[in-house]
Amino acid sequence: MTDKPPVLPALDPETAKTISGSTYPGPFAARMGDRVKRKLGDACGLTHIGVNLVALAPGGQSALRHWHTSEDEFVWVLEGELTLITDAGEQVLGPGMCAGFPAGKRDAHHFVNRSGRPARYLEVGERIERDNAFYPDDDVMWVETEAGTIAARKDGRPY
Amino acid sequence: MTDKPPVLPALDPETAKTISGSTYPGPFAARMGDRVKRKLGDACGLTHIGVNLVALAPGGQSALRHWHTSEDEFVWVLEGELTLITDAGEQVLGPGMCAGFPAGKRDAHHFVNRSGRPARYLEVGERIERDNAFYPDDDVMWVETEAGTIAARKDGRPY
Numbered sequence: 380m381t382d383k384p385p386v387l388p389a390l391d392p393e394t395a396k397t398i399s400g401s402t403y404p405g406p407f408a409a410r411m412g413d414r415v416k417r418k419l420g421d422a423c424g425l426t427h428i429g430v431n432l433v434a435l436a437p438g439g440q441s442a443l444r445h446w447h448t449s450e451d452e453f454v455w456v457l458e459g460e461l462t463l464i465t466d467a468g469e470q471v472l473g474p475g476m477c478a479g480f481p482a483g484k485r486d487a488h489h490f491v492n493r494s495g496r497p498a499r500y501l502e503v504g505e506r507i508e509r510d511n512a513f514y515p516d517d518d519v520m521w522v523e524t525e526a527g528t529i530a531a532r533k534d535g536r537p538y
Numbered sequence: 539m540t541d542k543p544p545v546l547p548a549l550d551p552e553t554a555k556t557i558s559g560s561t562y563p564g565p566f567a568a569r570m571g572d573r574v575k576r577k578l579g580d581a582c583g584l585t586h587i588g589v590n591l592v593a594l595a596p597g598g599q600s601a602l603r604h605w606h607t608s609e610d611e612f613v614w615v616l617e618g619e620l621t622l623i624t625d626a627g628e629q630v631l632g633p634g635m636c637a638g639f640p641a642g643k644r645d646a647h648h649f650v651n652r653s654g655r656p657a658r659y660l661e662v663g664e665r666i667e668r669d670n671a672f673y674p675d676d677d678v679m680w681v682e683t684e685a686g687t688i689a690a691r692k693d694g695r696p697y
């Protein structure tokens with residue numbers, strides 16, 4: 380194997396831009412905990428598919444439990460243990476396990492790191508205009524409005 | 539960690555259906571070598587995104603060198619070494635490296651296993667109607683016709 384660093388279209392994930400924090404409105408963002416995403420799809424110039432390498436510390440969450448109206452999602456566990464929570468309950472996934480969430484399937488899901496060590500996973504999603512996301516456990520939704528897609532309360536009032 | 543096998547939406551990749559062989563017309567299919575794909579996206583019910591876990595033996599190829607008009611692609615190397623070949627030349631990628639190929643970018647690419655041991659990778663793509671694929675090194679193309687998408691020679695004659 381060469382020791383040369385990869386050049387695009389190849390990428391060393393460690394060189395990709397990182398994102399911490401969350402776009403959820405105030406009361407929800409902090410629940411994500413210590414979660415750092417590397418935007419691999421962006422770094423490779425992809426515009427239809429998003430691919431993130433996510434490092435999730437103990438206590439962190441992948442997202443609020445949600446489902447998407449229009450976007451498929453897929454997760455591959457690389458390291459550590461993640462608890463997948465869906466309408467049916469909980470299961471623990473380790474390295475080499477995966478999960479897929481079809482667009483429009485009303486089974487809300489998220490991953491929580493309940494272990495004592497960091498977890499890493501790949502998350503793949505789509506970038507579809509006018510996708511809505513719904514959150515059965517929380518008073519929030521991402522919905523399409525005349526002004527664009529916004530975070531609102533379940534009664535429709537914008538955050 | 540529990541010892542329970544995952545249930546959908548989670549999936550143990552080893553339980554997913556495998557595909558060997560290739561849909562390339564006759565003279566090209568054999569060049570893929572010993573390549574086995576597990577259709578993880580299908581197994582999870584995804585219809586917009588395809589995700590395959592691919593085992594590629596020494597001498598095998600991910601595909602003929604190609605680019606897509608309408609579909610983003612992404613690859614994550616899990617195990618072994620793969621040589622990525624693009625218009626710019628070659629580079630060797632090991633575990634934890636990745637690559638992304640934006641829709642419509644005219645930089646044909648494929649991965650060849652030139653090492654002496656098996657490689658494994660995840661490949662992610664889209665399922666867009668009327669995507670075309672072009673192959674600069676070979677007399678083949680997937681193109682849209684009145685009869686649907688077909689494999690043809692570069693002069694347009696169907697295989």
